[in-house]
Amino acid sequence: MQQTASLAAVAAEAGVSVATASKALNDRPRVGAGTRARVVAAAERLGYVPRHGASRFRLRGTVGIIASDLSGRFALPIMMGAEDAFGLGSISLLMCDARGDAIRERHHLRALVERNVDGIIVLGSLSSPRPSLSGMFEVPLVYAYAPSDLADDTSVDASHEHAGAMAADHLVQSGATKVAVVAGDPHVRATAERSRAARRRLAEAGVEIAGGAVYAGEYSEPWGRAAARAVTERDPDVDGFLCGNDQIARGVLDALKELGRDVPGRARVIGHDNWAAMVEPARPALTSVDMNLEEIGRVSADLLLRAIDGRPEPGVHHVEPRLVVRGSTMRTG
Amino acid sequence: MQQTASLAAVAAEAGVSVATASKALNDRPRVGAGTRARVVAAAERLGYVPRHGASRFRLRGTVGIIASDLSGRFALPIMMGAEDAFGLGSISLLMCDARGDAIRERHHLRALVERNVDGIIVLGSLSSPRPSLSGMFEVPLVYAYAPSDLADDTSVDASHEHAGAMAADHLVQSGATKVAVVAGDPHVRATAERSRAARRRLAEAGVEIAGGAVYAGEYSEPWGRAAARAVTERDPDVDGFLCGNDQIARGVLDALKELGRDVPGRARVIGHDNWAAMVEPARPALTSVDMNLEEIGRVSADLLLRAIDGRPEPGVHHVEPRLVVRGSTMRTG
Numbered sequence: 001m002q003q004t005a006s007l008a009a010v011a012a013e014a015g016v017s018v019a020t021a022s023k024a025l026n027d028r029p030r031v032g033a034g035t036r037a038r039v040v041a042a043a044e045r046l047g048y049v050p051r052h053g054a055s056r057f058r059l060r061g062t063v064g065i066i067a068s069d070l071s072g073r074f075a076l077p078i079m080m081g082a083e084d085a086f087g088l089g090s091i092s093l094l095m096c097d098a099r100g101d102a103i104r105e106r107h108h109l110r111a112l113v114e115r116n117v118d119g120i121i122v123l124g125s126l127s128s129p130r131p132s133l134s135g136m137f138e139v140p141l142v143y144a145y146a147p148s149d150l151a152d153d154t155s156v157d158a159s160h161e162h163a164g165a166m167a168a169d170h171l172v173q174s175g176a177t178k179v180a181v182v183a184g185d186p187h188v189r190a191t192a193e194r195s196r197a198a199r200r201r202l203a204e205a206g207v208e209i210a211g212g213a214v215y216a217g218e219y220s221e222p223w224g225r226a227a228a229r230a231v232t233e234r235d236p237d238v239d240g241f242l243c244g245n246d247q248i249a250r251g252v253l254d255a256l257k258e259l260g261r262d263v264p265g266r267a268r269v270i271g272h273d274n275w276a277a278m279v280e281p282a283r284p285a286l287t288s289v290d291m292n293l294e295e296i297g298r299v300s301a302d303l304l305l306r307a308i309d310g311r312p313e314p315g316v317h318h319v320e321p322r323l324v325v326r327g328s329t330m331r332t333g
Numbered sequence: 334m335q336q337t338a339s340l341a342a343v344a345a346e347a348g349v350s351v352a353t354a355s356k357a358l359n360d361r362p363r364v365g366a367g368t369r370a371r372v373v374a375a376a377e378r379l380g381y382v383p384r385h386g387a388s389r390f391r392l393r394g395t396v397g398i399i400a401s402d403l404s405g406r407f408a409l410p411i412m413m414g415a416e417d418a419f420g421l422g423s424i425s426l427l428m429c430d431a432r433g434d435a436i437r438e439r440h441h442l443r444a445l446v447e448r449n450v451d452g453i454i455v456l457g458s459l460s461s462p463r464p465s466l467s468g469m470f471e472v473p474l475v476y477a478y479a480p481s482d483l484a485d486d487t488s489v490d491a492s493h494e495h496a497g498a499m500a501a502d503h504l505v506q507s508g509a510t511k512v513a514v515v516a517g518d519p520h521v522r523a524t525a526e527r528s529r530a531a532r533r534r535l536a537e538a539g540v541e542i543a544g545g546a547v548y549a550g551e552y553s554e555p556w557g558r559a560a561a562r563a564v565t566e567r568d569p570d571v572d573g574f575l576c577g578n579d580q581i582a583r584g585v586l587d588a589l590k591e592l593g594r595d596v597p598g599r600a601r602v603i604g605h606d607n608w609a610a611m612v613e614p615a616r617p618a619l620t621s622v623d624m625n626l627e628e629i630g631r632v633s634a635d636l637l638l639r640a641i642d643g644r645p646e647p648g649v650h651h652v653e654p655r656l657v658v659r660g661s662t663m664r665t666g
Contacts (some may be wrong), residue, residue, distance in 0.1 A: 065428075068411055070412070071410070071413065071414060073411060076403055076404060076409065077404070079403070079428075080403060080430060081405065083429070083430060091430050092425065092427050092429070092444065092445075092448060093429065094425050094426065094427055095398075095412075095426050095427070095428035096416070096425070096426065097413060097416060112425075113427065115395075115425060175600070204362070220614060221614035222614055247610070247614070248612075277580070277610070277611075278610075281553060281554035281555055281580070281583075281584070
């Protein structure tokens with residue numbers, strides 16, 4: 001016999017009263033469209049089955065998603081998280097891709113507004129703040145991953161500082177005493193925030209920065225290989241590598257292998273993003289900081305529903321990362 | 334001064350007469366919605382500027398895309414190709430993800446039909462034929478990547494046989510005399526078709542199959558490493574590796590490096606998919622067969638527009654792969 005969720009659980013999950021949840025699921029009036037959608041989504045997440053079986057709750061709405069670069073690795077998990085939060089079939093997603101082009105983005109924005117969408121999620125590919133689109137149209141907007149440069153807008157952002165600090169703390173805890181910070185593109189905000197936080201935490205723990213400074217280059221395996229060789233030559237006793245993403249970390253692992261340095265025995269290596277295709281097949285498997293992109297999508301969807309209901313929550317909302325420990329920092333199994 | 338495309342070029346690109354192209358762009362009657370969309374898309378691709386400047390052609394339509402697994406690597410390039418072919422803003426895409434669940438897929442299908450979409454692209458993630466959804470609703474459907482099991486449906490498929498043959502031919506041309514076929518999951522149709530075609534071509538060229546049979550396992554780096562070690566132990570003079578995808582090929586390259594075998598001097602290695610994040614950072618960079626997924630998306634969109642116009646072209650339409658040669662099969666630079 002399968003347990004089904006109670007109406008109270010659905011209400012709690014949606015953050016509304018039981019009375020409101022009941023009204024929402026039974027399609028009664030005086031429930032805002034956004035609230036209704038959140039309750040329906042919560043009911044579906046929890047597998048709630050209405051007592052009288054017959055009433056299949058149904059809500060209609062359309063939300064646009066403008067991605068700036070779908071081919072990147074960041075857009076999809078965020079979109080999937082948003083789709084989850086909107087609930088199966090209650091809100092439809094109109095999807096378009098600006099492909100990094102501001103004119104194309106405006107065009108899509110106008111087309112979505114002309115189609116009377118209830119709201120729009122604007123998805124960044126780079127993490128740096130982006131020009132606001134608000135004021136052009138009346139439709140509620142939420143900016144995901146790349147926050148708007150206007151404080152009055154509603155944005156959902158990854159916590160890059162926390163990610164950098166988390167990676168540094170973990171290296172220290174796993175025994176590193178001299179850590180190389182091998183960062184990606186220095187013009188990307190995530191790089192700067194992660195590196196700054198990591199350096200501060202390492203200094204606080206009395207751990208030396210190998211090479212004396214952050215090595216910043218690009219988010220690639222070849223850069224990871226080159227940086228690892230350069231750092232090791234300059235500071236042969238380096239025993240930790242804090243890498244800007246998983247591709248850099250793969251390159252570092254390869255170079256250490258060629259240099260005959262055991263990981264994690266002689267050096268610990270940590271990446272960022274927790275990209276399955278990179279971290280799992282690495283030898284050893286790669287410890288990484290997961291930026292929780294699906295959660296960014298869920299939170300964005302939830303904030304958009306609130307804004308559609310006339311209860312916007314402006315400002316930048318941060319989603320916390322989480323550490324996934326594997327063999328590159330600790331002996332396992 | 335910027336050259337602009339002629340109306341004749343637009344008509345040729347769209348495969349219609351100049352008169353039809355003109356009517357379509359000027360929003361005159363007697364042009365089907367699908368034709369109009371193709372002409373608008375062609376005009377946008379070619380950067381066509383109407384003579385009188387004022388008339389910005391505009392067409393409205395909505396097409397649904399049901400992906401079976403957006404998190405896979407195959408859905409996105411196909412979606413982006415379709416978006417290209419539909420033309421910027423003339424057709425909007427309602428996107429949903431069935432996440433490999435047939436019930437979820439039916440649900441999305443019904444929701445899209447209730448929203449009066451003009452047509453639907455059903456996107457497969459695995460390459461094996463899938464149960465038809467036709468007959469449930471009246472809306473035109475095109476199946477992309479995973480063809481429908483009904484011959485009367487319209488499907489667009491990659492040419493896996495041609496891909497396997499192309500890889501085999503290239504290994505032979507680059508001097509291989511004893512080739513290991515390291516395939517992925519044997520239950521996936523693409524695996525079987527590629528391997529069969531490759532074996533046939535190698536036999537025709539008088540090239541021996543190392544180990545005497547296809548090694549089939551999974552689409553992963555660890556499998557590539559394990560298979561390369563096993564084959565090399567059994568057949569030390571193996572000098573070519575035909576790999577089911579780029580991850581397998583990365584694993585093979587790693588194992589050969591550890592075994593001290595020079596690539597491409599002593600062994601040539603080729604992958605499938607041409608996945609940038611895998612092939613470019615490999616050492617040497619990896620030769621691969623690109624399945625032209627964006628083209629699959631473009632052809633699917635075009636066939637859907639024809640079906641919307643009442644001119645369906647049932648059957649399985651194949652998109653040909655292309656070879657991308659890099660350092661793992663030939664000395665370059």
